[in-house]
Amino acid sequence: MKCFSAFVVCILLIMPNVAVGQTLYDELGQKQGIENIVEELLFNIADDRRIRHHFAESDLTRVHQMLSEQICELTGGPCVYSGDDMVTSHTGMGVTRADFNALVECLQLALDTFEIPVGAQNRLLALLAPMHHEIVGL
Amino acid sequence: MKTRMKILASLLPVVLSCALVAPVSAEGGRLLATGGVTMIEGAAGGGLVPWAVLSSYAEEDEWGGTVAVSQADVNDFRLSVMGVSVNYRNRLELSFAKQTFNLTTIGGDLTQNILGAKYRLGGDILYGQMPQISLGLQYKENTRFGLPQAVGAQRDSDIDAYLAVSRAWLAGPFDRTWLVNGTVRATRANETGLLGFGGDLNDSHELLAEVAVGVFLHRSLALGVEYKQKPSNLGFAEESDWSSLFMAWFPSKSVAITGAYVDLGEIAGLAGQEGFYLSLQASF
Numbered sequence: 001m002k003c004f005s006a007f008v009v010c011i012l013l014i015m016p017n018v019a020v021g022q023t024l025y026d027e028l029g030q031k032q033g034i035e036n037i038v039e040e041l042l043f044n045i046a047d048d049r050r051i052r053h054h055f056a057e058s059d060l061t062r063v064h065q066m067l068s069e070q071i072c073e074l075t076g077g078p079c080v081y082s083g084d085d086m087v088t089s090h091t092g093m094g095v096t097r098a099d100f101n102a103l104v105e106c107l108q109l110a111l112d113t114f115e116i117p118v119g120a121q122n123r124l125l126a127l128l129a130p131m132h133h134e135i136v137g138l
Numbered sequence: 139m140k141t142r143m144k145i146l147a148s149l150l151p152v153v154l155s156c157a158l159v160a161p162v163s164a165e166g167g168r169l170l171a172t173g174g175v176t177m178i179e180g181a182a183g184g185g186l187v188p189w190a191v192l193s194s195y196a197e198e199d200e201w202g203g204t205v206a207v208s209q210a211d212v213n214d215f216r217l218s219v220m221g222v223s224v225n226y227r228n229r230l231e232l233s234f235a236k237q238t239f240n241l242t243t244i245g246g247d248l249t250q251n252i253l254g255a256k257y258r259l260g261g262d263i264l265y266g267q268m269p270q271i272s273l274g275l276q277y278k279e280n281t282r283f284g285l286p287q288a289v290g291a292q293r294d295s296d297i298d299a300y301l302a303v304s305r306a307w308l309a310g311p312f313d314r315t316w317l318v319n320g321t322v323r324a325t326r327a328n329e330t331g332l333l334g335f336g337g338d339l340n341d342s343h344e345l346l347a348e349v350a351v352g353v354f355l356h357r358s359l360a361l362g363v364e365y366k367q368k369p370s371n372l373g374f375a376e377e378s379d380w381s382s383l384f385m386a387w388f389p390s391k392s393v394a395i396t397g398a399y400v401d402l403g404e405i406a407g408l409a410g411q412e413g414f415y416l417s418l419q420a421s422f
Binding site: 001002003004006007010011014015016050096097098099101102104105108118119120121122123125126129132133 | 169
């Protein structure tokens with residue numbers, strides 16, 4: 001039981017107070033911040049030989065706009081996603097589980113670049129993870 | 139005592155060189171830390187508990203593996219472990235561990251080899267509705283049975299079976315990623331098998347619980363706690379449950395370093411077996 005008590009004490013000492021009153025949209029730097037993050041994400045993907053082939057035929061300006069809109073809306077920003085649903089936009093791409101994870105890693109690096117706090121990173125990933133089954137294996 | 143340290147020390151370059159070579163192929167398709175670390179029986183998990191996760195970073199169309207060395211030093215004993223594992227398509231994990239339990243106060247060694255298999259029945263640690271569920275088997279064999287036999291162990295080899303369920307929450311309490319694992323094990327191993335299997339008090343498999351809870355302070359650094367129920371089959375000394383408080387650091391997908399405080403209670407009549415655990419793992 002000593003270990004459990006020590007664990008609880010550590011958690012209470014280490015954990016910062018969760019930001020109150022700030023939406024995730026704010027924490028990501030609102031519209032401009034999200035657009036910067038998505039741009040960095042696309043640069044990271046272009047450098048990633050595991051997944052860049054999936055974007056070879058894509059209109060990257062449109063991908064940038066759609067992803068930014070989608071993240072803006074998901075995180076509570078004043079945007080309306082105008083693109084196709086996830087199943088439609090990924091059918092035929094053959095995205096594997098490993099590809100999905102590679103994209104998550106590219107996004108994590110982009111979030112690191114803009115020094116987005118760990119808590120906000122986790123909240124964003126938790127919003128995106130449920131799309132896994134609408135993207136992978138189609 | 140000294141020789142044991144030397145053996146462990148001589149293994150370090152092997153692990154470190156594996157870690158240096160590993161980046162060439164360490165492009166496994168799973169996210170950082172999702173393979174856990176090598177637990178003392180060689181399976182992927184924490185330190186004491188096998189989790190439902192499979193070792194390395196192999197995704198469904200890949201294979202991978204790990205090499206690890208670990209040591210736990212408590213007041214009167216020292217456990218040294220060498221473990222290797224392979225993961226085929228994130229479906230089947232095969233592992234081998236060689237344990238040496240040095241009786242630093244009493245004198246002598248207990249030794250055990252463990253051959254493990256873990257099959258992912260379904261689910262996923264992160265995605266979808268279902269948590270990751272795996273079934274594991276461990277064939278354990280004492281390589282020196284004299285002492286276990288003398289204290290009442292009934293046999294020198296046996297099979298443990300376990301069912302493990304693991305799930306991570308990306309943004310759990312404090313907006314941190316949390317992992318919870320529960321394992322139910324059927325076993326009659328004395329001190330995990332180091333003192334043989336079955337005894338004068340009980341000679342049948344019992345169902346025992348093992349749990350782990352961890353929180354990722356950052357995606358490369360986890361703090362966690364584990365608890366492992368143990369049977370008490372031998373009349374000569376009561377056996378204690380084990381617990382640990384661990385910190386695992388994943389500087390890259392190639393290397394993991396785990397440090398822990400371990401509380402092993404009373405072993406072979408000697409109380410207060412607390413101490414420290416260190417484990418180094420290379421993944422490929």
